[in-house]
Amino acid sequence: MLTEFAKRFPALELRGGVLTGQLLDGEQVRSLAKMPGRLELLSMLAGVVAAPLRNFAGGLAAIPRGLVNALAAVKDQKEKQAA
Numbered sequence: 001m002l003t004e005f006a007k008r009f010p011a012l013e014l015r016g017g018v019l020t021g022q023l024l025d026g027e028q029v030r031s032l033a034k035m036p037g038r039l040e041l042l043s044m045l046a047g048v049v050a051a052p053l054r055n056f057a058g059g060l061a062a063i064p065r066g067l068v069n070a071l072a073a074v075k076d077q078k079e080k081q082a083a
Contacts, residue, residue, distance in 0.1 A: 003033040 006012045017029045024032070036044070 003030060 015026050017024045
């Protein structure tokens with residue numbers, strides 16, 4: 001928020017800051033300001049955790065789908081032989 005304000009008012013120069021008792025220089029403050037917010041980071045983490053589960057569920061769904069396709073092919077083959 002402060003970096004956005006500094007962009008609009010160039011007279012304001014970020015020279016440093018303090019985070020949990022540690023001094024930060026201007027570059028560290030700018031890099032910290034560019035980081036995503038807490039909610040964004042949590043949503044990214046949730047996506048990373050959910051992706052393998054989603055892929056696993058897709059793989060499980062593919063098994064019956066493949067079986068149905070194979071049975072349909074056998075049925076079509078038998079119908080062609082009977083005709």
